[in-house]
Amino acid sequence: MSSPPLSAPETGARAEPGSFRDPGNRIFHLDGQVLRGLDRRATEDWHALAASDFFPPLLAAGKVCGTEPVDRDTLTIPDDSRWDTVLRHERIPFVSHPYEWSFGMLRDAALLHLEILTTALGAGFSTKDGSAYNLQWRGATPVFIDVGSFEPARDGEPWPGYRQFCQTMLYPLMMQAHLGLDFQPWLRSRIDGVEPGQMRRLFGGTRRFSAGVFKHVHLHDAMQARHADASTGTVREELRDAGFSRDLVLTGVRAVEKLVRRLDWQPPASHWQQYRRTCAYSEADRERKARFVDVALAGTAPRLVLDLGANDGDYSRLAARHAAYVVAVESDPAVAEQLYRRLRADGERRILPLVLDLADPSPGGGWGGVERASFADRADADAVLALAVIHHLAIGRNVPLTGVVDWLVGFLATAGRRGRLVAEFVHPEDPMARRLLANKPAGTFPDYRREEFERLLAGRCEITAREELPSGTRTLYVGVPRG
Incomplete structure (x- = not known):
């Protein structure tokens, strides 16, 4: 697992809470560095990997996160005696979770994983894992981060990693492509992904004949049931006796890659896709708003900006x-998907689109509730854009206005006086606010002023700038945190 978002230097090595499932290697954070400790066996695998013909080109192409060995004797990390080798990885600008990705993001991440696996198998290597959590993003470009997953393939x-791949990538993609179900809530609810048995119940009747379902869901579930009481060693012996070979593995992986490429989802029509056309902004409003945001950020050189309610991504x-x-955070999966497609087409590497309900952001999850950090714990920002979003939280989702303000400013907790909150307050008489208020009992929001x-x-x-838009029903603010 790579690092949390860019943050202040740490005073001592800290073990990554999400890196404990493979006892042979573990991630640590030390003074802004992302380090990986390897035990003796993992060290042997690393030396074989570094000497291979396939791995250096993947590094050079940026498909695997930047990795280099460091002098073991210059570092002190927890459980120091366990680690024969220490690697340093590049920092990922913002760590996200698969349940925050759009359909296209999950599919592209799956395809990169399969591409890397196919290349590794051809060179006599495999990967121990197939989890979607083994990938992260540089903007709209996926990158494989679990260098410790590579190992020599065994005949x-x-x-x-097949089961993990199915549960965290293939099954969620099938759910959305074949059934039109947003996969994000399913992945968020269970860190290990969607079980074959769950999928089997979703794909009964004629649905079992949807592309890939019978083989990778129904047969997979049946095989798991058949071997439920058998040891891994016994299953391996049965496969070897049956003539199972590395070439068959490679053929199977290529077939899965072909299937993933076939899976598609076209975002349905959405109110938010038409927001620019249907909202109450005039052209003068848009121009004034863009200029205000530009001036607010000019000269501040923020490390990380959160654009909450990003919509089409213009801001x-x-x-x-x-x-x-x-x-760029957007709650509507269809809008986030369209934004991702545009950013990917542009080769954008500095804007990361995410699917996130602002009134229900990702909590901590997994073991101890910290194996996957919450959005709030990862979102250590220098600037926050909250444009045309406050009324949706305060009126649309009944969040107290004081809670909205505290939440927004909270993202700037470590930024101090260099932080910037650029906020838009939509007055109660604005057409959009009136539309939201019309669905609420009269007098429900007396403090929304x-x-x-x-x-x-x-x-x-400290409010350092304030501007009313020409429409007269929206006001923009720049707030610099006190303290």
Whole structure:
């Protein structure tokens, strides 16, 4: 697992909470560095990997995260005596989880994993794992991060990561491609992904004949049931006796890759896809708003900008002119998918689109609730854009206005005076606010007023800029955190 978002230097090596399942290697964070400790066996695998013909080209192409050995004697990391070798990895600008990705992101991540596996198998290597968590993103470009997963392939053995790949990548893609179900809630609810038995119940009747389902769901589930009481060693012996070979593994992986390429999902029509056309902005509003955001970020050189409610990503692109990295958060999977496709087509490497419900952001998950860090714990930002989103939280989702302000400013906790909150308050008389209020009982939101928002913001930030848009029903603010 790679590093959390860019943050202040640490004073001592800290073990990554999400890196414990493979006892042969573990990730640590030390003074901004991402380190991996390898035990004796993992060290042998690393030396074989580094000397191979296939691995250096993957590094050079950026398909595997940058990795180099470091002088073992210059570092002190936890369980020091266990690690024969220490590697240093490049930092991933923002760590995301598969349940925060759009369909296209998950598919492209799966295809990269399969491409790397196919290349490795051809050179006599395999990967121990097939988890979607083994991949991260540089903007709209996936990158494989689990260097410790590579090992020499053994004759007569299937790909060890097949089940993980199915549960965390192939099955979620099938659910959305074949059934139109958003996969994100399924992956978020269970860190190990969707079980074959669950899929089998979803794909009964004629659905079992959807592309790839019978083989990778029904037969897979039946094989698991058949071998439920058999040891791994026994299964391997049966496969070897049956003539199972490395060539068959490679053929199977290529067939899975072909299947993944066939899986497709076209985003359905969405209110938010038409938001630019249907919202109450005039052209003068848009121009004034873009200029305000540009001036607010100019000269601040933020490491990380959060664009909350990014929609078509126009303000994310504007922020990227000034920032090292931008995370564009959108709650509608269809809108996020369209944004990802545009960013990918442009080769954008500094804007990461994510699917996230702002009123229900990703919590901590997995073992101890910390194996997968919450969005709040990862989102250590220098600037936050909250444009045309506050009314949706306060009115649409009934979040108290004071809670919205505290939440937004909270992302800037470590930024201090260099932080910037660029917020848009939509007045109650604005057409969009009136549309939301029409669905609520009269008098439900007595505190939703511009004066109250300003009071709350001023209590947490110094308001350094304020501008009313020409429409007269929306006001923009720049807040610099106090403290």
